[in-house]
Amino acid sequence: MIRLGELMMILELHRQGVSISAIARRTGRDPKTIRKYIERGIEAPVYGPRMLGRPNKLAPYLEFLRERVAAFPDLTAARLTREIRELGYMGAYTAVKRFLAAIRPENGPKPFEVRFETPPGVQAQVDFARFVVEFTDEPGVSRIVWLFSLVLGHSRFLFARYVMHQDLQTLLRCHMQAFEALG
Template sequence: MVERGLAVIKLGEIVMILDLHRQGLSVSAIARQTGVDRKTIRKYIERGLEAPAYGPRKPRATVIDPFTAYLRERVAAYPGLSGRRLLRELKERGYAGGYTAVTDFLRDVRPTSEHGFEVRFETAPGEQAQVDFAQFHVVFTDEPATPRIVWLFSMVLGHSRLIWARFVMHQDLPTVLRCHVAAFDAIGGVPREILYDRMKTAVIGEGETGGIVYNRALLDLARHYGFHPKACKAYRAKTKGKVERPFRYIREDLGALVSQP
């Protein structure tokens, strides 16, 4: 139904009036044929066919609405929190929706940073793993007043991105060697090459000819298991990007429970 001040008629009747007018019928003839008074017919002929005007729709309530204030607060305090982590927190608070609703909302309140394009370096299966340590500041429940430093040893397979990681209290040589052995056992094999940041437990320095000097104990371990150690190029942090991502993921996922220095 369409209202134009004088009468309320159906949209189909308006179309008929305009069509009869285009055929050359007079207003009186159209009135007799349609049963609509002449004043109303003249009004529609003057205005033509107008699209109906609709007001703005009232926003529909969504499943994420009761939790938006909490999400804003968490993102403001910890901008790096992952969507998966926040989804778990919402589930604990009664959220019954899905992951997409959370990420859609986060996309609106947390603008993404723009990065330039980079060439992705890939390796064949079994070809390479990357190893590194990351430092975390934590507080243990049995000593809540004493912040402590723990280290995360991580080995990431270059092809599959399989991660083996373990928190340790030290990053000394015995710990490094034990973590290697445990990682090989858990992974079920040994990669042909292992890429290291220039950690002191792996790389002692450079020789007179510019070659890398590795820790002798690490070389003994490498000969025993049959892998080749390789040091990252100096000042090329992105070379070991595959192993840096687990550290970022853990920091984002654990949020306030652990913090980086």
């Protein structure tokens, strides 16, 4: 099957008088294929009727799955796939998973996240973030720099420093600078 753009090129080359074998060489197609598309010309695509009710390997087990999910809503798709395979199911796990996602009862609204609060002075969180940068003193040379960040749990105060290394000395030095900044 060739695409519309290639068909238009074949027809244009034929209209210009280029031989079928030359068109075949230029497009990398067989001369019989070129001849077939030249004889056809441009034709509107013909669509057949859609198949309704395509054969479904899961269809004989749908009622069983509905009953099991109604009785035991926490059963996993993997477990239910094993059960229907014992009954003769030969289809894919993903088909079972998609069907179960569509029929599972909703357990009401999804729980929202509760912000983790701490009293003042109890907790801080520390992390390093990696950045690849190019410094102006060495154009074309990329270097890795690390961003040390310390965030207080209560006030969300942020202390941050860019450093060249992520080692114990740097970690301790950054902690001391953060504690000094916090007083």
